[in-house]
Amino acid sequence: MRLGRADEFRGGAVAFLTRSILTAAGLACLVAGQGAAAQTVLDRVDPSKVEPSAPPIVPRAAGPRVDLPNSEAARVATLDRAVMVGAITIVGLERLHASDFADLIIAHVGRTLAPADLARLADLVAERARARGYVFAQATIPPQAVTAGVLRISIDEGRIDELRIRGADNRAVRAALAPLIGSGPVTIDALERRLLIAGDVDGMWLRRSQYVRDGARGVLVVDDTLS
Numbered sequence: 001m002r003l004g005r006a007d008e009f010r011g012g013a014v015a016f017l018t019r020s021i022l023t024a025a026g027l028a029c030l031v032a033g034q035g036a037a038a039q040t041v042l043d044r045v046d047p048s049k050v051e052p053s054a055p056p057i058v059p060r061a062a063g064p065r066v067d068l069p070n071s072e073a074a075r076v077a078t079l080d081r082a083v084m085v086g087a088i089t090i091v092g093l094e095r096l097h098a099s100d101f102a103d104l105i106i107a108h109v110g111r112t113l114a115p116a117d118l119a120r121l122a123d124l125v126a127e128r129a130r131a132r133g134y135v136f137a138q139a140t141i142p143p144q145a146v147t148a149g150v151l152r153i154s155i156d157e158g159r160i161d162e163l164r165i166r167g168a169d170n171r172a173v174r175a176a177l178a179p180l181i182g183s184g185p186v187t188i189d190a191l192e193r194r195l196l197i198a199g200d201v202d203g204m205w206l207r208r209s210q211y212v213r214d215g216a217r218g219v220l221v222v223d224d225t226l227s
Contacts (some may be wrong), residue, residue, distance in 0.1 A: 066191065066209050081139055086149025090125065090139075094157055095185050101128055113151075114118045125153055133187040134158050136211050136218060157185035161217040165226045172201045180220065200221075 055227045088105045090098055092095065098105075104124050113121065122139045129137035136158025144152055175197035180186055191209075199206045205221045 008183065009176075041063055049159070066188075066195070079118055079143065080115055082112050083118075083146045083151065084112045084149055085109055085146070085151045088151045088153060090153045090155055092155040092157070096132060096155075096157060099130060101125055104128060118151075122153060125155060129155060129157055131191060134185050135188045135191075136186060137161075138213075158211070159184060159218045160186050160211070160220045162214070162219045164219055164221045165224050166221060168204065168226050170201060170204050170224060173198045173204055173206070173224055176201065177220070177222070195222075 022217075045084065085108055088109060090101060090105075104121070108121055111117075118141050122141050125139040126137050129139070134157045137155065138158070139153055139155045141151070142154055159182075161182060163177055163181055177194050180191065180194050195206060195209060198204075203226060205225050207225060209223070210221045212219050212221055
Protein backbone atom coordinates (compact mmCIF):
# COMPACT_ATOMS: atom_id res chain seq x y z
CA MET A 1 0.00 0.00 0.00
CA ARG A 2 1.49 3.34 -1.04
CA LEU A 3 1.70 6.12 1.45
CA GLY A 4 0.36 9.52 0.59
CA ARG A 5 2.52 12.59 0.53
CA ALA A 6 1.15 13.65 3.89
CA ASP A 7 2.12 10.30 5.42
CA GLU A 8 5.63 10.51 3.95
CA PHE A 9 6.03 14.03 5.32
CA ARG A 10 4.95 12.93 8.79
CA GLY A 11 7.34 9.96 8.70
CA GLY A 12 10.26 12.15 7.69
CA ALA A 13 9.47 14.66 10.40
CA VAL A 14 9.40 11.95 13.05
CA ALA A 15 12.74 10.55 11.90
CA PHE A 16 14.30 14.02 11.88
CA LEU A 17 12.97 14.75 15.35
CA THR A 18 14.30 11.42 16.67
CA ARG A 19 17.77 12.10 15.24
CA SER A 20 17.72 15.57 16.79
CA ILE A 21 16.79 14.21 20.19
CA LEU A 22 19.54 11.57 20.03
CA THR A 23 22.09 14.13 18.89
CA ALA A 24 21.14 16.50 21.69
CA ALA A 25 21.37 13.70 24.24
CA GLY A 26 24.80 12.72 22.93
CA LEU A 27 26.03 16.30 23.15
CA ALA A 28 24.69 16.57 26.69
CA CYS A 29 26.56 13.44 27.71
CA LEU A 30 29.73 14.70 26.06
CA VAL A 31 29.47 18.07 27.78
CA ALA A 32 28.74 16.39 31.10
CA GLY A 33 31.73 14.08 30.67
CA GLN A 34 33.99 16.98 29.80
CA GLY A 35 32.69 18.89 32.80
CA ALA A 36 33.37 15.96 35.12
CA ALA A 37 36.84 15.57 33.67
CA ALA A 38 37.48 19.27 34.05
CA GLN A 39 36.23 19.14 37.63
CA THR A 40 38.53 16.19 38.30
CA VAL A 41 41.46 18.17 36.96
CA LEU A 42 40.47 21.13 39.09
CA ASP A 43 40.19 18.86 42.11
CA ARG A 44 43.67 17.60 41.47
CA VAL A 45 45.17 21.06 41.48
CA ASP A 46 42.97 22.52 44.19
CA PRO A 47 45.46 23.58 46.90
CA SER A 48 42.93 22.80 49.60
CA LYS A 49 42.86 19.16 48.47
CA VAL A 50 46.60 18.65 48.08
CA GLU A 51 48.24 17.05 51.09
CA PRO A 52 51.26 19.03 52.30
CA SER A 53 54.55 17.30 51.73
CA ALA A 54 56.54 16.18 54.76
CA PRO A 55 59.33 18.55 55.78
CA PRO A 56 62.81 17.38 54.85
CA ILE A 57 64.71 15.48 57.50
CA VAL A 58 67.68 17.49 58.64
CA PRO A 59 70.47 15.22 59.90
CA ARG A 60 71.72 15.96 63.38
CA ALA A 61 75.08 17.63 63.46
CA ALA A 62 77.78 15.16 64.38
CA GLY A 63 79.72 16.08 67.48
CA PRO A 64 83.08 14.77 68.62
CA ARG A 65 83.37 11.14 69.58
CA VAL A 66 82.69 10.51 73.25
CA ASP A 67 84.69 7.69 74.83
CA LEU A 68 82.69 6.38 77.79
CA PRO A 69 84.27 4.47 80.67
CA ASN A 70 84.48 0.73 80.24
CA SER A 71 81.75 -0.94 82.27
CA GLU A 72 84.36 -3.37 83.56
CA ALA A 73 85.84 -0.50 85.58
CA ALA A 74 82.76 -0.58 87.79
CA ARG A 75 83.40 -4.16 88.83
CA VAL A 76 85.28 -3.24 91.98
CA ALA A 77 84.62 -5.13 95.19
CA THR A 78 87.36 -4.98 97.78
CA LEU A 79 85.75 -7.43 100.16
CA ASP A 80 87.71 -10.64 99.84
CA ARG A 81 85.29 -12.81 101.72
CA ALA A 82 81.73 -13.97 101.44
CA VAL A 83 79.18 -12.07 103.50
CA MET A 84 75.61 -12.73 104.53
CA VAL A 85 73.61 -9.72 103.31
CA GLY A 86 70.57 -8.78 105.35
CA ALA A 87 70.19 -5.25 103.96
CA ILE A 88 71.85 -2.98 101.40
CA THR A 89 72.35 0.77 101.53
CA ILE A 90 73.69 2.91 98.68
CA VAL A 91 75.68 5.98 99.69
CA GLY A 92 76.75 8.88 97.48
CA LEU A 93 73.45 9.40 95.66
CA GLU A 94 72.97 12.98 94.46
CA ARG A 95 70.47 12.95 91.58
CA LEU A 96 69.28 9.35 91.74
CA HIS A 97 67.28 7.72 94.53
CA ALA A 98 67.39 4.40 96.34
CA SER A 99 64.13 3.49 94.61
CA ASP A 100 66.00 3.47 91.28
CA PHE A 101 67.85 0.37 92.54
CA ALA A 102 65.04 -1.29 94.51
CA ASP A 103 64.82 -4.41 92.35
CA LEU A 104 68.59 -4.95 92.52
CA ILE A 105 68.57 -4.61 96.30
CA ILE A 106 65.65 -7.01 96.73
CA ALA A 107 67.34 -9.59 94.50
CA HIS A 108 70.48 -9.67 96.67
CA VAL A 109 69.12 -9.30 100.20
CA GLY A 110 68.94 -12.48 102.27
CA ARG A 111 71.78 -14.15 100.40
CA THR A 112 75.38 -15.00 101.10
CA LEU A 113 77.41 -13.18 98.46
CA ALA A 114 80.87 -14.31 97.44
CA PRO A 115 83.47 -11.74 96.26
CA ALA A 116 82.50 -12.36 92.63
CA ASP A 117 78.84 -11.78 93.48
CA LEU A 118 79.74 -8.51 95.20
CA ALA A 119 81.69 -7.37 92.15
CA ARG A 120 78.73 -8.19 89.94
CA LEU A 121 76.39 -6.29 92.26
CA ALA A 122 78.59 -3.18 92.04
CA ASP A 123 78.55 -3.52 88.27
CA LEU A 124 74.75 -3.75 88.19
CA VAL A 125 74.38 -0.63 90.32
CA ALA A 126 76.70 1.32 88.00
CA GLU A 127 74.88 0.03 84.91
CA ARG A 128 71.53 1.14 86.34
CA ALA A 129 72.85 4.66 86.95
CA ARG A 130 74.20 4.80 83.40
CA ALA A 131 70.87 3.66 82.03
CA ARG A 132 69.34 6.67 83.79
CA GLY A 133 71.65 8.91 81.76
CA TYR A 134 74.59 9.25 84.16
CA VAL A 135 77.07 7.60 81.83
CA PHE A 136 80.14 8.30 83.98
CA ALA A 137 78.73 6.56 87.06
CA GLN A 138 80.78 3.99 88.93
CA ALA A 139 80.00 1.91 92.00
CA THR A 140 82.30 0.22 94.49
CA ILE A 141 81.96 -1.89 97.60
CA PRO A 142 84.61 -0.50 99.97
CA PRO A 143 86.25 -2.46 102.79
CA GLN A 144 83.79 -2.61 105.65
CA ALA A 145 82.59 -4.56 108.59
CA VAL A 146 79.17 -5.77 107.58
CA THR A 147 77.51 -4.87 110.85
CA ALA A 148 74.14 -6.49 111.42
CA GLY A 149 74.27 -7.76 107.85
CA VAL A 150 74.06 -4.26 106.28
CA LEU A 151 76.17 -4.01 103.11
CA ARG A 152 77.23 -0.53 102.00
CA ILE A 153 77.66 0.28 98.29
CA SER A 154 79.35 3.55 97.35
CA ILE A 155 78.33 5.23 94.10
CA ASP A 156 79.81 8.14 92.18
CA GLU A 157 77.22 9.35 89.67
CA GLY A 158 79.90 10.95 87.52
CA ARG A 159 80.96 14.50 88.26
CA ILE A 160 83.38 16.45 86.08
CA ASP A 161 85.82 18.25 88.34
CA GLU A 162 88.33 19.31 85.73
CA LEU A 163 88.59 20.02 82.00
CA ARG A 164 91.77 19.20 80.12
CA ILE A 165 92.18 20.23 76.50
CA ARG A 166 94.85 18.51 74.46
CA GLY A 167 95.95 20.39 71.36
CA ALA A 168 94.73 23.90 70.60
CA ASP A 169 93.47 25.32 73.89
CA ASN A 170 90.78 27.76 72.82
CA ARG A 171 89.10 30.17 75.24
CA ALA A 172 85.72 29.91 73.49
CA VAL A 173 85.81 26.11 73.67
CA ARG A 174 86.55 26.26 77.39
CA ALA A 175 83.67 28.70 77.90
CA ALA A 176 81.28 26.36 76.05
CA LEU A 177 82.26 23.40 78.24
CA ALA A 178 82.52 25.32 81.52
CA PRO A 179 78.91 24.61 82.66
CA LEU A 180 79.82 20.92 82.93
CA ILE A 181 82.59 21.53 85.45
CA GLY A 182 81.73 21.35 89.13
CA SER A 183 77.99 21.25 88.51
CA GLY A 184 77.37 17.79 89.93
CA PRO A 185 76.71 14.53 88.08
CA VAL A 186 76.65 14.96 84.30
CA THR A 187 74.15 13.28 81.98
CA ILE A 188 74.90 12.21 78.43
CA ASP A 189 72.39 14.74 77.10
CA ALA A 190 74.10 17.64 78.86
CA LEU A 191 77.51 16.43 77.70
CA GLU A 192 76.51 16.07 74.05
CA ARG A 193 74.78 19.45 74.05
CA ARG A 194 77.87 21.23 75.38
CA LEU A 195 80.20 19.38 73.02
CA LEU A 196 78.05 20.42 70.05
CA ILE A 197 78.19 24.05 71.18
CA ALA A 198 81.96 23.83 71.57
CA GLY A 199 82.23 22.17 68.18
CA ASP A 200 80.59 25.21 66.56
CA VAL A 201 83.47 27.49 67.53
CA ASP A 202 84.94 28.88 64.32
CA GLY A 203 88.33 27.51 63.38
CA MET A 204 88.25 24.64 65.88
CA TRP A 205 87.64 20.93 65.49
CA LEU A 206 86.82 18.75 68.48
CA ARG A 207 87.94 15.27 67.51
CA ARG A 208 87.08 13.28 70.61
CA SER A 209 86.42 13.51 74.34
CA GLN A 210 87.22 11.08 77.11
CA TYR A 211 86.27 10.76 80.76
CA VAL A 212 89.03 9.63 83.10
CA ARG A 213 89.46 9.47 86.86
CA ASP A 214 92.41 11.07 88.57
CA GLY A 215 92.10 9.70 92.06
CA ALA A 216 88.71 10.84 93.30
CA ARG A 217 88.43 13.53 90.63
CA GLY A 218 86.54 13.16 87.37
CA VAL A 219 88.35 14.67 84.39
CA LEU A 220 86.96 15.43 80.93
CA VAL A 221 89.75 15.27 78.36
CA VAL A 222 89.03 16.90 74.99
CA ASP A 223 91.21 16.60 71.89
CA ASP A 224 90.97 19.91 70.04
CA THR A 225 92.72 20.99 66.84
CA LEU A 226 92.68 23.97 64.50
CA SER A 227 90.49 23.30 61.46
